[in-house]
Amino acid sequence: MDVCVHFPVVREIGGKMTHLLRVDARENRDRVLAAARELFAESGLEVTMRQVARRAGVGPATLYRRFPTKHDLVLEAFEHELAECSSIVYDGAADPDPWRGFCFVVERTLLLNARNQGFTDAFMSAHPDVVDFAAHREQLGRTVTTIIRRAQAAGRLRPDFVFDDFAVILLAGRGLTAAPASTRDAAVRRFAGFTIDGLRAAATEADIRSGNGRSPS
Incomplete structure (x- = not known):
C-alpha cells in the first residue's frame, strides 16, 4: 500500500x-x-x-x-550553418518593415559569412556532392529577391538594385574573414552600415519640398 x-x-x-x-x-x-x-x-x-x-x-x-564519426560531425555542423543562413533570410522576410528586413539580412548574412566562410569553403571543397548547395542558394535567392522588391516598393531601396548586387556585397565582405576575431564583428557591422547607406533610395524633390524626405533609419 x-x-x-x-x-x-x-x-x-x-x-x-x-x-x-x-x-x-x-x-x-x-x-x-x-x-x-x-x-x-x-x-x-x-x-x-x-x-x-x-x-x-x-x-x-x-x-x-x-x-x-568525424564525417557525422562535419555534415551536421554544415547543416546547422545552412539552417542559420536560412533563418536569417526568413526572419528578414517576415519583418513587417521591408527596409528593416532588408538591412537585417544584409548585416546578419555578412556577419555569418565573415565568421564561418572558411568552414563553408572547406566543406564544399571536400564534400561537393553531399549537400545540394545550389538548391539551397536558389531557394534563399528567391526569398531575398522578394525582400528586395518589397523594400523597393516601399520606396526605401534604390530601384536599380538586384539580387546579383546582393551577391556582390557578400563577395566583397569575404575579405573581412581575415580580420582578427576580436575586431571582426565590429568591422563587418561598419562595412554593412556603409553599404546600406549607399543603397537607400534617394528622396525625390517633391519629398524634400514637402518635408517628407526619408529618415536615415
Missing part, C-alpha cells in the same frame, strides 16, 4: 530526471556543434575530434556518443 502511495512521486522524479538529462544532452550537442563550426572556420577540416571536444568543454566519450 505504501509503495502504491509513493509510486506516482517516483514517476514524477524520474520524469524530471529524464527531462534534465535530455536538456543536458541537447546543450552538449549544441556546444559541440558551435565549437566544431568555429574550429573548422579557423583551421579547416583537419581539426581533430579531440580538439573539438576540448573547445566544447566535453569529454571525448560524450562527443563520440553524439557523433560516432
